Every structure is written in structure tokens, then in C-alpha cells.
Amino acid sequence: MLEAFRESQNRVISMALIHEELYKGNEIDTLDFAAYLQKLTSDLLNSYSVQKDNIDLKLNLEKVHLGMDTAIPLGIVVNELVSNSLKHAFPAGSKGEIHIHLCKTDSSTINAEDLGIDEKCRDEKSLPFRLSIIDSGRGISEELDLKNIESLGLKLVSLLVDQIDGCIGLKRDRGTKFTILFGEIGK
Numbered sequence: 001m002l003e004a005f006r007e008s009q010n011r012v013i014s015m016a017l018i019h020e021e022l023y024k025g026n027e028i029d030t031l032d033f034a035a036y037l038q039k040l041t042s043d044l045l046n047s048y049s050v051q052k053d054n055i056d057l058k059l060n061l062e063k064v065h066l067g068m069d070t071a072i073p074l075g076i077v078v079n080e081l082v083s084n085s086l087k088h089a090f091p092a093g094s095k096g097e098i099h100i101h102l103c104k105t106d107s108s109t110i111n112a113e114d115l116g117i118d119e120k121c122r123d124e125k126s127l128p129f130r131l132s133i134i135d136s137g138r139g140i141s142e143e144l145d146l147k148n149i150e151s152l153g154l155k156l157v158s159l160l161v162d163q164i165d166g167c168i169g170l171k172r173d174r175g176t177k178f179t180i181l182f183g184e185i186g187k
Helices: 002-024 033-047 068-089 119-124 152-163
Strands: 030-032 055-061 065-067 096-104 129-135 167-171 176-182
Touching: 030 033, 030 068, 033 055, 033 068, 033 096, 065 068, 068 096, 068 129, 068 152, 068 176, 152 167, 152 176
Parallel strands: 055 096
Antiparallel strands: 030 065, 096 129, 129 176, 167 176
16 A cells, blocks of 8 residues: 555656756746656655665766656656666665666667567657666566556556657566657647
């Protein structure tokens, strides 16, 4: 019960942080998503009482400004995937790394198979941004199919990626790697 409450609380906090960052910036309708990710991930590590010696968070973030219609769902996606890594990838006391990479990209040049992304999805859409969340943990179950998800958190991730008209891929190689290709809603 306490875990479910923490998950709900973190979802609300991820949305509140977007509004906080928005009001700090000079732009009133876009958000510095890289700055937001730094704050969100720091808050998640604190929420899960992660020892800094155990989990090394590595952020490689290009400065990307996103509108609210994209930033809010994508923020919740990052919250879910990082929380999932913190809860499941590293058994109590084990050490590991979580990498988050955000960049502008030309999705047509990306090898979709290497990222576990449906090539048809990639080819049908203009997706100028790539977000990857990678952990070096024990890896997500081989039985997990992104098209038939039972877990509430991962179902939410899939629905929100669809909401921003993006594509999501999953690779299981020395941990878990989720990659999301997305564009700006309404642009």
C-alpha cells in the first residue's frame, strides 16, 4: 500500500515540477526539458532513498525546449521508467548505473531494430527527438511485450508515448534500455 502511494505521489510531483520549471523560465509556453529531467531524477533518487554509492545516475541531455502538451506526458514517462529501474533493476544493496540521454536526432537515419523500435512507426512519423533510459540492472523479463502490458506503470508509459505520437522500443542487453522517438505535439 505504501509503495502504491509513493508511485502516485511521484506522478503528481513529476507534473508539479513541470509547472515549477515553467514559471522559473523566461518562456511561458515551453519548458527546458533537460533542466526538468535533472530535477526530476534527483527527486526520484531521494524519494526511493537511494544511496549515492549504489546507483550512479548519468545524464547526457541536450538543451531541448518542449511545449506543455509534450512535456507533461513525457515527464510522467520518465518518472515511470526511472522509478521502475530504481524498484526492480537493482536488488537491495546492489550497485549499478542509470543513464538518461536526450537529444535531437534524424529518426530516418536510426536503425530501428537496434533500438527495438517498430520500423513502420519510425518511418510514418516525423520524430526529431530521442530519449533513452538505460539501466545496468538485472534486466526486465523476456516475457514482457510492450504491446500486451499488464503492469499499470508500463501500460501508462505505452499510452503516454502514443499520446505524444511517438514510438517506444525496448532492448534487453546487460540491463534494460527503453528508447522513445518523439516530436513536438502541435508543431
